[in-house]
Amino acid sequence: MPRFPGIPRSRREELILVGLLLFGALLAAVPRPATTRFAHDLLAGGNAFLLQAFGWAFDLGADARENVELRREVMELRLALSDLEETRRQNTRLRQLLDFTQSRGTAILTGAEVIGRGDGRQAFAVTVSAGTADSVSYNMPVVTADGLVGRIDREPGRHTAIVSLLSDPSNAVAAIIERSRVQGVFQFVNGEGRLLHVLQAADVQPGDRVRSSGLGGIYPEGLMIGSVVSVEDDPDGVTRRVVIEPAAALDRLEEVFILTSGGRL
Amino acid sequence: MNRVLRYLFFGVAAVLLQTLLVPGLALVGQVPDLVVIFAVIVGAYEGSVAGSTAGFLVGLAVDIYHPPTFGAGVMAATVAGYLGGKARIVLDLDHALNQMVVLAAARIAHDLVYALVGALQGSVTPLPWLLRGTFGGAVYTALVGVAALALAGLVRQRKPVSDRR
Numbered sequence: 284m285p286r287f288p289g290i291p292r293s294r295r296e297e298l299i300l301v302g303l304l305l306f307g308a309l310l311a312a313v314p315r316p317a318t319t320r321f322a323h324d325l326l327a328g329g330n331a332f333l334l335q336a337f338g339w340a341f342d343l344g345a346d347a348r349e350n351v352e353l354r355r356e357v358m359e360l361r362l363a364l365s366d367l368e369e370t371r372r373q374n375t376r377l378r379q380l381l382d383f384t385q386s387r388g389t390a391i392l393t394g395a396e397v398i399g400r401g402d403g404r405q406a407f408a409v410t411v412s413a414g415t416a417d418s419v420s421y422n423m424p425v426v427t428a429d430g431l432v433g434r435i436d437r438e439p440g441r442h443t444a445i446v447s448l449l450s451d452p453s454n455a456v457a458a459i460i461e462r463s464r465v466q467g468v469f470q471f472v473n474g475e476g477r478l479l480h481v482l483q484a485a486d487v488q489p490g491d492r493v494r495s496s497g498l499g500g501i502y503p504e505g506l507m508i509g510s511v512v513s514v515e516d517d518p519d520g521v522t523r524r525v526v527i528e529p530a531a532a533l534d535r536l537e538e539v540f541i542l543t544s545g546g547r548l
Numbered sequence: 549m550n551r552v553l554r555y556l557f558f559g560v561a562a563v564l565l566q567t568l569l570v571p572g573l574a575l576v577g578q579v580p581d582l583v584v585i586f587a588v589i590v591g592a593y594e595g596s597v598a599g600s601t602a603g604f605l606v607g608l609a610v611d612i613y614h615p616p617t618f619g620a621g622v623m624a625a626t627v628a629g630y631l632g633g634k635a636r637i638v639l640d641l642d643h644a645l646n647q648m649v650v651l652a653a654a655r656i657a658h659d660l661v662y663a664l665v666g667a668l669q670g671s672v673t674p675l676p677w678l679l680r681g682t683f684g685g686a687v688y689t690a691l692v693g694v695a696a697l698a699l700a701g702l703v704r705q706r707k708p709v710s711d712r713r
Binding site: 296299300311312 | 564595596612619622668
């Protein structure tokens with residue numbers, strides 16, 4: 284059954300349009316009732332809520348982006364901090380070396396950096412960044428602020444030299460106990476530093492500091508070698524087994540000094 | 549019933565987006581009119597009676613949100629929906645160009661009615677208002693509307709009905 288009997292379909296559409304427009308005109312003409320104001324307030328309130336919700340969602344997105352950015356900055360700052368920490372440690376080391384050079388007597392020290400480990404044949408050597416151009420020559424003692432490191436091994440190159448470390452078993456240093464003036468020869472034996480040729484009657488105690496005596500002809504007198512770790516009588520009944528911990532960190536060398544002049548240290 | 553609910557959902561979405569989102573989509577001061585687009589789509593799919601009724605309802609919602617021109621939006625959107633329904637008789641709405649023409653014409657008609665009623669209410673100065681936003685807005689509405697029609701086609705899985713005789 285047709286909804287609008289007697290009215291052609293095309294006319295019906297226009298009729299409805301006119302009706303709606305008239306209704307709209309009526310709405311436009313009459314003062315807004317309280318219900319409309321209430322509806323407006325409701326819609327505006329809903330919109331404000333949605334806007335806040337959208338803003339919150341967008342803020343979350345912005346927070347996430349900011350979070351990623353902050354994480355990246357934290358990583359960069361950590362790297363920078365790590366660099367600074369390394370610089371601080373290097374600074375401390377260099378200051379110690381500077382103090383060391385200023386506290387030396389008439390000896391002339393040439394600074395050098397460790398640029399390589401081993402000499403291609405053995406592990407008891409390092410390569411340093413100083414050579415004949417820096418007046419470095421064979422057998423010159425090499426030290427750090429902590430103590431004796433070794434000596435220049437073989438003829439150096441123009442800008443590099445190989446240092447034979449104290450841990451090289453072929454190195455021997457004439458040494459003396461600082462406190463009791465007991466003398467011996469410092470040398471690495473079976474992987475540990477020893478003060479050899481110390482008689483059982485000699486006054487040697489753990490903690491005693493050991494320095495070079497200057498008798499060997501290579502190392503000048505007074506260079507710190509290390510300290511006594513343990514003292515035991517040898518089975519031969521004549522000598523003592525004195526173990527020495529080297530003062531210089533031979534496995535962690537970074538900067539060294541070469542005694543390029545024979546002054547007194 | 550499902551169809552009515554679907555139109556109700558999209559009508560509410562159109563009103564909310566028009567009042568919330570569209571002001572932020574302004575290009576060179578021009579904004580699309582989602583209410584016009586919605587009314588035209590309903591008209592294109594369901595005929596001019598449904599189109600003008602849908603336009604009336606969404607126009608009322610927008611007017612409630614913007615009381616100074618209360619009634620103007622109702623009448624303008626009603627006309628837009630009616631045009632959408634009539635357009636399917638004279639144009640093949642399968643083609644995007646025809647869709648754009650209908651959408652732009654509906655937007656212009658909407659703005660003309662709105663400006664006229666608003667002027668009678670004393671809340672709109674018609675000529676500057678029309679010159680400022682109508683023609684650029686018609687192009688913007690046409691572009692957005694074509695995309696919306698394509699989406700509507702995907703949702704309904706059919707093209708707007710053509711009543712061309």
